[in-house]
Amino acid sequence: MKDKMSGQFTNREIMEKYGIKNVSQIKTWMKWYRENQVQRFDQPIGKQYSYGHGPDSSSNEEKKNVK
Template identity: 65%
Template sequence: MGKNVYSSEVKWAVVKEKLSGELTTKQIMEKYRIKNKSQVETWMRWYRSNELYRFDQPIGKQYTYGHGPDSASEDDKRERQMSHLKMENEILKKYMEIERELRKKQS
């Protein structure tokens, strides 16, 4: 029985779904076929501690000095950062929309 390998796209999708709050952890695990709850918790911990470089690292050696293998170009790093910021922006917009709806209901 080997280790499961999840792509960075799956990791980001899981974080995005978890932050949106629309699905439970169990539902997310079923949707993305993740076997262990601790995997989702690890990805959320990486996100909260701003260790975004970890999402693109392979299983095994976790790079911390240069935040990834030397093969990652500056353009790749910028593209990952832009992708992350876009996702964060989408989540904040969703949150603001939910907050507005709740305020309307209270009025």
């Protein structure tokens, strides 16, 4: 995020540096940052959760019921 915010790197350079395959990922991250949804950065890649509803916030009982 700091690379993008500094303005020193283009999207292409950031994609190459971090192995990002699609520019939409950078746009999504910037949207989260602007909307102060920084908790989303700690979520597993590929599945997004509402705040407080991620895999780490589930109780053991809830996790058993998911299977």
